[in-house]
Amino acid sequence: MAPALTTDKAGPAEIADREPAAVRIENVHKSFGRPGAAQPVLDDISLEVRPGEFVCLLGASGCGKSTLLNLVAGLDRPTAGTIDVPGGRPALMFQEHALFPWLTAGRNIELALRLRGVPRPERRPEAERLLELVRLSGAYGKRVHELSGGMRQRVALARALAQDSQVLLMDEPFAALDAITRDVLHHELTRIWSETSLSVLFVTHNVREAVRLAERVVLLSSRPGRVARQWAVDIPQPRRIEDAAVADLSVEITEELRGEIRRHGQH
């Protein structure tokens, strides 16, 4: 099947008029450090994620992708601009699983349910259901250190889903996994995303991963981070990371990414 893809130059205004956004980022600036000697990290970022959309944020190191995700998660505030998440606090998954080692896998999920206000008798069955969703039915009583890296990330995904947010933010969640495990988790994530109405904002530096997963890939430039270019990925799901269409678009995006990185060598 030929890769049916469209590319368009960064233009947040083009998508703004259709539906209410799940995440709306408008003219966001972020600097770190003291006023006066502040280092700009994000420079005038505008970006929207539509409800149910899967967006990958792509960029080289230092482009502020994680910073942007922290801002959307509400863990930090922008220096200027606004971030609006109408559906309430988004769930966030990290590169490290961030599961609490003093709780079992099931209890980790139940804690998220409890903090969300789910009454006690409903927590256990809900946790079991979520574990089943990530295909870890037997893991309820397992301690975090008894699980493999891939299993930990699946429990972390279940815990994030337990928050019942409409938006799931993912900060390079599979970067520390081996290729085969990552491939399996890509499949699981796509499956769960298509079964729910989740909007996903997924940060990665892996171009193939971005093309494998996303409906839209947003390339950020580095230092300070700006939206450099966007691609709509029209390759039908289920995709494979080794699909020719995925490879073709990855080559194109990688070329662009290299160009962004080269620009820094010239200064």
Add this chain to the structure above:
Amino acid sequence: MASTETGPLSTSGGPHDLAGLEAGLDALETVEVRRTPFAQVLLHKVLPPLTAVVLVLAVWKLLVVAEVTDDYKLPDPSAVWHSLEDLWLRGTLLDIVWTSVSRGLLGFAAALVLGTPLGLLVARVKFVRAALGPVLSGLQSLPSVAWVPAAVIWLGITDAAMYAVILLGAVPSIANGLVSGIDQVPPLYLRAGRTMGATGLRGARHVLLPAALPGYIAGLKQGWAFSWRSLMAAELIASSPDLGLGLGQYLENARTDSDMPGVLLGIILILFVGIAIDLAVFSPLERRVLRTRGLAAANR
């Protein structure tokens, strides 16, 4: 179900293929946690300290046989054993030990009640940390014997003086343990907690305190050692017939009677109680907390 068979690791089939792959990965990478067999515990945990004790006794006996010094300075191990038997037969052994242990435990419990909120305050309130942090660390290096004269002048030779010395010794350890426990909580846990809505008190209860538990327990363990040490110092120096006879007083009495077997017995009993409480209470607690978190050193 697979459409084309391209090899055992083919992922070209449907989701069934992947499910199988996933199950394989899970099985391959799961860490198996096994309990150590009893015989191995005996061999690695019980045998070495027993050997050490036997060696010490053997050297002691040898020195006595070789008559390196006078009998009243280095009595035969059997003389110490006779002192122990004597105490036991007179029915005072358990009284003496219990007097000290109950003082120690009560003092430790009080130190726990005072030290925990103090540690929380120092860890979480910047002003309090700046004001008290250095003092707390400094107090840890002050031998608690130094407090005995002050405590005696303030409170007389009373139980209250004993408890005061215990508190001054143990509270800083417990508070410091909690502070370092909280300081060492990975920021990632706090961020994860915040994204789930665990902020403020709920954050403290569900994330911060459980995450700080290993450091806190290390502080408790050290706090107990300090309590016990402080108490023995206090009992030795501030001994009076009005107070119940504890191990420290027993030791002091033996010294005034020039009863070397009694002195050695006193030292051995103090050591024994300190080790026994650590082994019976704090070590299992610590091991359990570390093991559930996968932090225990592999049973070495």
